Amino acid sequence: MTRIRFAQQIRDQEELKLDDKISVSDKELKMGLALIEQYAEPLDLSKYKDEYHTELMNIIEQKAKGKRPTIKKLKPKAAKSDDLYDQLMSSLTAKKGA
Numbered sequence: 001m002t003r004i005r006f007a008q009q010i011r012d013q014e015e016l017k018l019d020d021k022i023s024v025s026d027k028e029l030k031m032g033l034a035l036i037e038q039y040a041e042p043l044d045l046s047k048y049k050d051e052y053h054t055e056l057m058n059i060i061e062q063k064a065k066g067k068r069p070t071i072k073k074l075k076p077k078a079a080k081s082d083d084l085y086d087q088l089m090s091s092l093t094a095k096k097g098a
Contacts, residue, residue: 007045
């Protein structure tokens with residue numbers, strides 16, 4: 001999966017060097033289409049902020065002033081299954097039920 005990029009990170013399609021011979025199984029195609037249908041909406045990049053960059057700059061500024069920066073710790077969530085397909089399908093089911 002690819003995360004949403006911020007406006008300054010989006011590249012032109014011409015820069016991408018994609019292989020012409022790509023094969024996709026029927027299962028992968030159905031899962032991809034289900035994801036697209038579920039999450040499709042008009043994209044407004046101005047709604048999204050690059051919080052990582054802002055937080056990184058805050059840490060750098062704090063260090064430059066001789067202060068000890070505070071860094072947020074992330075807590076990983078345990079997955080019910082190691083299979084990525086199962087995880088995606090359960091997230092689709094949970095989103096539809098919400």
